[in-house]
Amino acid sequence: MYTYDIFDDMLNLRDVVNSFFSENYGKWRSREFPYLEIYEGRDELEVRALMPGVKSDNLDIQLVNDSLLIEGEKMNDYADNPYIRKERQFGKFRKSVKLPYRVDANSIAAELANGILHIRLKKSEEAKPKKIEIK
Amino acid sequence: MSEATITNGFANNERVIVPLTDIYETPDQYTLKLEMPGVTRESLDILIENNELEIRGTVNGFKPENKELKYSEFTHNNYYRTFSVGNDIDRNKISATFENGVLTLVLQKHEAVKPRKIPVTVQ
Numbered sequence: 001m002y003t004y005d006i007f008d009d010m011l012n013l014r015d016v017v018n019s020f021f022s023e024n025y026g027k028w029r030s031r032e033f034p035y036l037e038i039y040e041g042r043d044e045l046e047v048r049a050l051m052p053g054v055k056s057d058n059l060d061i062q063l064v065n066d067s068l069l070i071e072g073e074k075m076n077d078y079a080d081n082p083y084i085r086k087e088r089q090f091g092k093f094r095k096s097v098k099l100p101y102r103v104d105a106n107s108i109a110a111e112l113a114n115g116i117l118h119i120r121l122k123k124s125e126e127a128k129p130k131k132i133e134i135k
Numbered sequence: 136m137s138e139a140t141i142t143n144g145f146a147n148n149e150r151v152i153v154p155l156t157d158i159y160e161t162p163d164q165y166t167l168k169l170e171m172p173g174v175t176r177e178s179l180d181i182l183i184e185n186n187e188l189e190i191r192g193t194v195n196g197f198k199p200e201n202k203e204l205k206y207s208e209f210t211h212n213n214y215y216r217t218f219s220v221g222n223d224i225d226r227n228k229i230s231a232t233f234e235n236g237v238l239t240l241v242l243q244k245h246e247a248v249k250p251r252k253i254p255v256t257v258q
Contacts (some may be wrong), residue, residue: 003187019150035209039202046199050209052170052236077168077237082213088170100205115172115236 001087013089033071033093034117045099052107052115053077053088058111063105102127122130140180151215154192162250171214172236179238181231185203188218192236197240205253223248 034049047068051059059072076090103121110119145179152171171179174192182189192214198204220242 036206037204037209038206039199040205041199041202044202050236052172059136069156077155078166079161079164081161083157083159084165085156085158087155088168114175114233115170118236125152 002114009104032095033089034095036095037096037119038097040100043102045103045121045123047097047117047119047121049095049117049119050115050116051112053090054112054115056112059117061108061110062102063108064096066102067096067098068121069094071095145155149223150210150212151217152210152212154190154214156216163244165244167218167238167240168243169216169238169240170216170236171233171238174214174233174236175240179231179233181240183220183226183229186219186221188214188220188240190214190218190239190240194215212251 006035034054037048039046039048049070051072051074054072054074058075059070062069062071071092071094073092074090098119102124105123107122108119110117112118143249154171156170157168159166159168163242173194178193178195180189180191180193182191192196194213199210223244225243225245228243232239
């Protein structure tokens with residue numbers, strides 16, 4: 001049996017307030033569609049972007065100097081039916097990300113699955129640390 | 136595009152993402168489109184019970200191996216949203232498709248509530 005306890009609600013409220021500080025909403029202030037994530041490995045970078053409803057034909061990915069440019073259009077996917085609720089947005093988008101190091105332009109792999117774009121970028125040979133022999 | 140609201144949808148106070156949804160109506164059916172990137176067909180749960188349509192989507196296996204997260208603009212929470220449905224829906228004729236991170240639910244209306252053309256005969 002469950003007895004209502006006002007302290008439960010108070011503790012819940014405290015969790016909500018705490019999560020506001022722990023989840024860093026501030027850093028999301030400047031974000032634009034598509035939302036990104038960058039993972040860094042030893043010699044590889046992985047960029048992930050949320051792109052629900054975007055088809056691969058309407059997507060263009062370019063490497064410009066040390067920035068990755070993601071451009072595309074999210075097409076409207078309904079006929080002109082009267083709507084009851086409309087929360088999704090459509091249209092053209094363009095976003096560029098500055099990469100932490102130079103990447104090899106020839107070994108970029110991109111894949112779109114379940115509404116998420118995965119881009120794998122390999123560190124270029126020039127950016128890797130080089131050991132210099134002393135003669 | 137605005138961020139989907141995050142609420143406590145599950146009983147155990149798990150924080151969830153409320154997927155952005157469009158609902159359209161035609162004379163024969165309702166169409167719901169929910170944006171759920173990161174969900175797979177297998178991790179989706181759609182339930183209709185007591186005039187409530189419940190949609191859950193679990194996001195898992197997201198973090199790549201041997202890589203560290205450096206920058207992020209979204210969370211990996213699961214999706215959850217409920218809708219109340221009326222009696223005008225035929226519960227045996229609900230179809231769901233999942234494509235490009237968008238879940239499409241088509242709810243057919245009952246024959247009785249569909250618009251009918253009444254022929255007028257002149258005598």
